[in-house]
Amino acid sequence: MIEEIEITKAIIKTSVDELMDSLQADVVIGGGGPSGLVAGKYLAQAGKKVVLFERKLSVGGGMWGGGMMFPKIVVQKEALGIMDEFSIKYEKKGSSYVSSSIEAVSKLISGCCDAGCRIFNCISIEDVMIRENCVCGVVINWSTVEISGLHVDPVTVSAKAVIDATGHPLEICKIVERKAGKLDTSTGKILGERSMWAEKAESMVVGNTRQIFPGLYVSGMAANAAFGAPRMGPIFGGMLLSGKEVSKKVLEAID
Numbered sequence: 022m023i024e025e026i027e028i029t030k031a032i033i034k035t036s037v038d039e040l041m042d043s044l045q046a047d048v049v050i051g052g053g054g055p056s057g058l059v060a061g062k063y064l065a066q067a068g069k070k071v072v073l074f075e076r077k078l079s080v081g082g083g084m085w086g087g088g089m090m091f092p093k094i095v096v097q098k099e100a101l102g103i104m105d106e107f108s109i110k111y112e113k114k115g116s117s118y119v120s121s122s123i124e125a126v127s128k129l130i131s132g133c134c135d136a137g138c139r140i141f142n143c144i145s146i147e148d149v150m151i152r153e154n155c156v157c158g159v160v161i162n163w164s165t166v167e168i169s170g171l172h173v174d175p176v177t178v179s180a181k182a183v184i185d186a187t188g189h190p191l192e193i194c195k196i197v198e199r200k201a202g203k204l205d206t207s208t209g210k211i212l213g214e215r216s217m218w219a220e221k222a223e224s225m226v227v228g229n230t231r232q233i234f235p236g237l238y239v240s241g242m243a244a245n246a247a248f249g250a251p252r253m254g255p256i257f258g259g260m261l262l263s264g265k266e267v268s269k270k271v272l273e274a275i276d
């Protein structure tokens with residue numbers, strides 16, 4: 022027998038229990054694009070309590086759309102190890118490799134979930150918590166509240182480290198720049214994303230993946246935007262490598 026109230030209770034209770042159990046995380050990841058999902062897998066695999074908040078209904082960020090909505094992505098040789106770890110198939114084309122963007126996103130999500138990363142969709146990070154000049158958590162609200170412009174106060178989740186994986190708009194870094202002051206860049210400010218130069222962008226993104234303020238790390242496209250590096254178009258190896266790199270840096274810091 023199917024009982025509607027039982028269905029409702031099962032959904033609400035498990036969701037609330039999971040959120041309650043996530044309020045004191047080891048790591049919070051802001052944004053479920055490729056770099057956030059890769060970071061989520063490796064951090065959860067290392068035994069950390071990892072919570073990923075994604076504003077949209079679906080995680081995957083800019084990867085679903087491939088290049089100009091042709092559902093393919095390109096990755097370079099250096100990222101094939103990560104592709105293999107997520108069981109994403111690829112085919113050699115010239116000096117690079119091409120994959121289905123749909124398969125790639127779905128397997129990144131699957132690998133991230135299987136490793137134990139908690140993913141909450143439809144929730145936006147709208148602020149951070151700072152104690153003694155160190156980011157120690159995030160301030161969250163339903164994305165629908167944000168979209169509708171309702172005046173509803175947010176709630177908080179604490180973390181030993183926060184990762185800004187929000188892509189081009191690097192939203193968490195912008196909040197910290199505005200409210201806390203000096204970031205760890207050459208000017209103390211966000212340097213801004215530069216125009217397309219795929220080779221340079223891909224070679225810089227891993228180096229730009231690092232702590233940008235005590236307790237706050239930046240990965241993926243947000244890392245290049247923070248440190249004044251170019252964009253790269255629909256080549257995603259750098260995003261995957263950046264996700265793995267940020268997981269290493271965070272583990273070194275919090276262990």
Ligand code: 48H
Nearest residue numbers: 052054055056076082083145146187188241242252253254
């Ligand atoms: C919760 C948020 C918030 C918030 C945003 O853009 P993404 O795919 O990010 P990356 O860095 O993993 O990958 C970038 C890649 O997709 C890309 O855009 C490339 C390679 N571009 C090159 C080029 O030349 O254009 O994902 C970020 C995610 C999205 O899903 C957002 O909805 C989400 O973060 N997000 N979630 N709270 N405040 N802000």
